[in-house]
């Protein structure tokens with residue numbers, strides 16, 4: 286190290302000038318920290334960013350839910366419920382940041398769903414940060430296994446499914462649920478239905494619609510493991526590799542998806558929107574657009590959104 290240290294700033298006019306220069310509504314000033322792309326579809330806003338080995342983070346504000354913690358854009362802290370797909374560092378690194386920010390801002394304790402085999406280590410990580418930071422990190426960690434179901438609210442349910450990566454991982458589906466009058470009672474009037482209800486007869490049934498599917502990192506077996514991936518209004522999925530010369534067995538072994546896997550399954554996707562993300566940084570954006578544009582079948586062209 287060379288050079289003389291700068292003298293400490295004098296407390297006084299200079300400093301207060303600087304403070305006074307901040308706008309009064311300083312909390313509303315956007316702080317550039319992490320890139321966020323945004324796309325609105327059918328009343329749902331998909332927000333986030335994802336590149337392989339760099340960072341992945343997503344949220345759907347209308348559903349009050351987020352997925353993964355590769356980074357934590359300032360605004361994302363307002364979302365109280367999160368789902369962690371797996372603990373690769375580019376998906377989990379900002380978890381303590383998120384929990385800590387919410388506590389500092391006096392927000393309610395968040396709920397974080399995460400693969401059950403990771404919970405002890407995530408707890409230990411938080412405990413170490415708590416010691417280092419000397420600040421509490423209050424959060425409710427919910428361990429999940431595949432094929433489970435959790436109530437998010439009266440209207441929304443969360444389910445999990447198995448994904449296939451190099452470390453324990455799960456995928457998530459958010460469902461809309463509503464009560465619908467059973468078919469056999471469709472022709473009855475309000476009074477008749479009320480009478481049936483008084484007799485303790487269940488007149489309605491629950492109807493579920495998968496709204497958002499989040500795959501996280503997985504090879505194509507994860508997609509196929511859960512039919513709702515193909516039916517959800519919005520599917521957020523990874524396509525890490527696209528170039529022709531990549532060996533697919535190797536890609537699958539490392540728990541990722543190639544563009545060819547998507548093309549092979551083109552007829553299965555019933556989604557209104559497929560967010561294709563998590564692309565490898567070895568490709569340039571225009572290279573990705575060109576290659577995908579050249580090869581994508583017509584049936585997916587107007588539904589697959591490259592998230593770059």
Ligand SMILES: [Zn+2]
Nearest residue numbers: 337338373502
């Ligand atoms: Zn990843």
Ligand SMILES: [Zn+2]
Nearest residue numbers: 371373450502
């Ligand atoms: Zn990963």
